[in-house]
Amino acid sequence: MSFRILGATIVRILRQLLHDPRTIAMLIVVPALLLTLVYFMYDDQPAVFDRIALVMLGVFPFVIMFLVTSIAMLRERTTGTLERLLTTPLGKLDLLFGYGVAFGLAAAVQASVAAGLAYWLFDLDTAGSTWLVILIAVINAVLGVALGLFCSAFARTEFQAVQFMPVVAVPQILLCGLFVSREQMAGWLEAISNVLPLSYAVEALQQVGANTDPTATLWRDIAVVSGCVVVALVLAAATLRRRTA
Amino acid sequence: MTSAIEVQDLIVERGKRRVLHGLTCTIPRGSVTGLLGPSGSGKTTLMRAIVGVQVVASGSITVLGEPAGSAPLRSKVGYLTQAPSVYADLTVRENARYFASLYGYDAATADRAIADVGLAKASRQLVATLSGGQRSRASLACAIMGEPELLVLDEPTVGQDPVLRDELWKQFHDLAGKGATILVSSHVMDEAGRCERLLLIREGALIADDTPSAVRERAGTDDLDEAFLRLIRAQVAA
Numbered sequence: 506m507s508f509r510i511l512g513a514t515i516v517r518i519l520r521q522l523l524h525d526p527r528t529i530a531m532l533i534v535v536p537a538l539l540l541t542l543v544y545f546m547y548d549d550q551p552a553v554f555d556r557i558a559l560v561m562l563g564v565f566p567f568v569i570m571f572l573v574t575s576i577a578m579l580r581e582r583t584t585g586t587l588e589r590l591l592t593t594p595l596g597k598l599d600l601l602f603g604y605g606v607a608f609g610l611a612a613a614v615q616a617s618v619a620a621g622l623a624y625w626l627f628d629l630d631t632a633g634s635t636w637l638v639i640l641i642a643v644i645n646a647v648l649g650v651a652l653g654l655f656c657s658a659f660a661r662t663e664f665q666a667v668q669f670m671p672v673v674a675v676p677q678i679l680l681c682g683l684f685v686s687r688e689q690m691a692g693w694l695e696a697i698s699n700v701l702p703l704s705y706a707v708e709a710l711q712q713v714g715a716n717t718d719p720t721a722t723l724w725r726d727i728a729v730v731s732g733c734v735v736v737a738l739v740l741a742a743a744t745l746r747r748r749t750a
Numbered sequence: 751m752t753s754a755i756e757v758q759d760l761i762v763e764r765g766k767r768r769v770l771h772g773l774t775c776t777i778p779r780g781s782v783t784g785l786l787g788p789s790g791s792g793k794t795t796l797m798r799a800i801v802g803v804q805v806v807a808s809g810s811i812t813v814l815g816e817p818a819g820s821a822p823l824r825s826k827v828g829y830l831t832q833a834p835s836v837y838a839d840l841t842v843r844e845n846a847r848y849f850a851s852l853y854g855y856d857a858a859t860a861d862r863a864i865a866d867v868g869l870a871k872a873s874r875q876l877v878a879t880l881s882g883g884q885r886s887r888a889s890l891a892c893a894i895m896g897e898p899e900l901l902v903l904d905e906p907t908v909g910q911d912p913v914l915r916d917e918l919w920k921q922f923h924d925l926a927g928k929g930a931t932i933l934v935s936s937h938v939m940d941e942a943g944r945c946e947r948l949l950l951i952r953e954g955a956l957i958a959d960d961t962p963s964a965v966r967e968r969a970g971t972d973d974l975d976e977a978f979l980r981l982i983r984a985q986v987a988a
Contacts, residue, residue: 525839586837748803750763
């Protein structure tokens with residue numbers, strides 16, 4: 506790995522994003538619109554809004570960055586740029602970390618705007634700090650990037666790539682404790698939810714919602730999600746082959 | 751050392767099909783070597799094997815004294831894929847500067863490569879808005895920059911206007927004059943005469959490995975197109 510190449514790759518990916526203002530607008534506006542929708546849905550139940558909005562702030566960057574990354578990486582594979590990159594001094598980790606950092610930064614902007622709106626306009630109430638919410642959102646986004654990099658290896662076309670979203674994201678969202686609290690699930694469902702990273706991300710958010718100061722559970726959850734990021738990146742690196750048939 | 755590339759008994763299979771059947775050849779340093787043959791003959795597969803992105807079934811390839819695709823070669827070898835492989839959502843200059851930075855070259859080197867392929871005026875244009883010919887030149891700029899020791903170019907002149915094609919060939923010879931080794935594939939026979947050596951390949955087997963004049967002599971005709979045809983017929987008859 507080289508910091509020069511990693512830096513150049515981050516700048517290149519961000520430039521690609523900057524040339525696509527519609528995508529940037531959607532990255533920022535869509536979460537804000539959906540939060541607005543939820544706000545008015547639970548107009549007279551601020552406690553319910555607090556619960557749902559907090560989880561949305563964390564889950565949204567995960568889903569969006571998973572999709573964006575799967576497509577971006579699939580494009581690298583299908584347009585031949587990946588093959589070309591692998592004949593240059595670029596290392597696999599330069600590329601993978603490049604995507605992680607670049608889209609992580611994009612997610613930080615997205616999460617900050619969404620959190621700003623939720624806290625100041627919609628009076629979202631959490632016992633803990635807004636910054637922790639944004640931190641968890643960014644880690645979730647990087648998890649989405651890492652899983653997207655990995656899953657893109659199993660898609661030949663964009664049609665296939667987008668369908669990994671329901672496969673990877675929806676079960677995690679259903680089982681993360683947002684709809685049914687995890688303790689109330691059937692044992693086998695709880696067991697599944699115990700091995701899904703998003704369960705820990707959502708628990709971390711709920712810890713911020715309920716406690717003024719960061720708890721041990723919060724730090725453990727953040728560590729678990731970060732560990733999953735590392736595992737997904739290692740798996741993604743294993744799918745990047747310099748030589749192909 | 752006089753040879754830049756040594757290919758020994760190379761066998762490549764793609765899917766269930768055998769694409770290269772035990773191919774052996776050497777490519778001298780500081781030369782422009784043309785790799786010619788009809789489409790589907792295995793040109794691209796051989797080039798991919800030389801730059802180290804092709805899974806090979808057996809055989810060996812030594813490039814600049816190292817096994818093909820090994821890490822020390824990655825800063826010495828420039829590779830142009832047949833389909834333009836540049837980022838359509840970046841400008842020509844952003845593409846060139848990104849690839850320059852991977853090799854550790856500065857922005858001026860990238861800009862010079864853009865000028866060398868005749869794209870200086872379009873350097874601020876998004877690649878997606880370029881014509882097909884311009885797009886492949888943008889891709890070429892990213893391969894030739896910094897004067898690599900070995901340039902592997904898969905059909906670099908397809909779809910380019912004759913004046914520009916002429917200029918590109920002059921550049922290839924300039925680079926070779928400075929010691930670079932250039933392997934250019936083409937299926938256009940009129941380009942074969944511009945090479946110092948020719949590799950004629952058909953259905954994954956080498957049918958000639960010689961200078962253009964020797965190929966003409968062996969086939970008994972001055973027309974390389976006709977020479978290629980005669981060599982194939984002679985091989986089929988044998």
